[in-house]
Amino acid sequence: MTQRRKSTRRVTIAAAGVAALFAGSFAVAQASAEPAASGTAAPSVLSSAEAGTLATTLVDQLGESASAGSYFDAESGTLVVNVLDESSADVVTASGAEARVVEHSLDTLNEVMTEVEAFAVPGTSWSVDPLSNSVQVKVDSTVAADDLAGIERGVAELGELARLNTVAGEFQPFLAGGDAIYSSGARCSLGFNVTAGGTDGFLTAGHCGSVGSTWAASSGGSAVGTLTQGEFPGGDYALVEYTTSTDNPSEVNRYDGTTQQITGAAEAVVGQSVERSGSTTGLHGGEVVATDVAVSYPQGTVYGTIETNVCAEPGDSGGALFAGSDAVGLTSGGSGNCSSGGVTFFYPVTDALSQVGASIP
Template identity: 40%
Template sequence: MTKTRALRLSGVALLIVGASMVVGPPASADIPFNVAVERDLGLSPRQAEARFAQQDHASAIESRLRDTLGAAFGGAHFDPSTGKLVVGVTDPAMTAVVRAAGAEATEARYSQRELDGIKSMLDETDAPAGVTGWYVDVYRNRVVVEVNRAAATRETSAYLDRLRALGPAVRVAEVTSSPRALYNVRGGDAWTTLAWRCSVGFSATGSGGSRHFVTAGHCTQGAGPAYGYNDEQMGSLGGSTFSLFGDYGKVDVTSAAWTLAGTVNRYGGGDIAVKGSTEAPIGASVCRSGSTTGWHCGTIKAKNRTVIYINGGAVGGLTQTDACAEPGDSGGSFITGTGQAQGMTSGGSGDCTDGGETYFQPVNEALTAYGLRIVTS
């Protein structure tokens, strides 16, 4: 990094909540893949291989049953204890259909469509202070609205009373912290603008052969150049969405010095090859790569989550996990053990010392929005 750019970066960093300006290797850079999986998921390499294969199978079953069950589909999640998909049904007559597909059936009071409808209604509301977001809880078949009481006001209490009046389909849950956007071509590597550092999500190409990578939208706001981990210019900021429509953006890679790679950095464990972008179910294990904390793994807890960032406003369509992350990891890769790209880190709460929650933007939505195809290897 040149001295001029370093000074400009330092000046802007003071204005960005939680920004991380350190571009060097993360403290956990020497942790190999198998150690990270054992550390974060409690799985041996053989157990992890079996788990990821089961998740891929469950994902395919969920896709089929979602269409087959239609209005009777009450949500689904992967159960790691059995290695099977658990599917909620609002019509007991459909239980046999679920079992015939190789999944377990459980009774659901509300359909996925009903709960998604409530969540969509919440997305249209102007949430007061202290409300940190909402999502459909497929485990308990309801919509959960989270609130940080430490930041609540009188308006918050009135807002929550109105939600409780909707009945048992909505539950208010208290949290102790508010999520923040994690400010700060191989997935997980660092890249910078003139203002902050983030992490690469996934390499992608356009129909005409144009070259890009997708990352978090709050990382690509504005215009200007983009630089790689070695401070060499890669290209320029090419698009940004950071709203209820999601948190995704792209960088246009125009420098001939850079080659797009269909891999993700495992920080000490070699690269993992990107094989596709099949969406994993709730309950599945995933791992995350980022330029601040390296490689960490966790479990998908909820999808289509709306999050209200204390330094960025409401963002919709995110997937919630219990993998940790810190500022500068934003935009980095979420991927399964079998190489299925899942998304790009958006934000979260907590850290990788005490643990926390992290949200990611599903990658397929970003690819579709920009008309791109993910680079595989």
């Protein structure tokens, strides 16, 4: 099973309890923090993709003991990076980002993440929140009263390092099914067309099927591909290799008669605007809420997901999360729906590509 990835890979780290989607508001509680004093020029205006790349670079450069995550201010186009001291702030501002001095480092918050995992139960999620500089713990409606009491005690013992919120619905994978794809007993959504070792294929969610399963473009139709690699739980990705070579473009169905061309893959960043395409609910948009989120489904935990406030429903699993021309994630699961709203988790495309040895054509 895939272990939780290092926080240097992404801006924040988190984990969740049962199933992948949940409904409810995302509480943004500001921690005691202040912008770093600086006489340098104003922060650079960045695209979300540029912010994601810069965030990863800076966290790698500073290390977990001197940094505390980052987030993208979409309104101003500014990447805000949490740091522990003025020398680190100087590095951040010199890069074109805005530095924000906070109290708790990623090292400290990662230790809190481990403590939370010890008392979490199915139906729990936990993640490092760069806005509040604390670990956000969430429980869904399935958590029993006795378990909830234990979680409340655990969070209380962590003091200002952790905060607890309740959300409606139940965390679960979205299995039923861009475009619909069908296998025996399952309908999911195609994520992104890729090339792996000279073979054409596409990415989808790992929980949609097992290695050796065949997939068609219509219910009861002829097979167009076979699932050759995948992981679930641990990760939630799969590679389906087309039966014959194709000229399928790397694009996403926008469900309005148009498509979005995809030219590459990018890391997600908190605050980034994203869109999701799926065969049940079509196209919906929202923002990235957290990254490196571990989600505990009834079948097991999936590590490293992207948490968003984009809605999804059964059948959208495997579908594309994207930002402009960048592939970002594969729909994993969550709670809620597209009538009342909800939260959806996505497995990072960059990780899926690396695991299966594929690239965006």
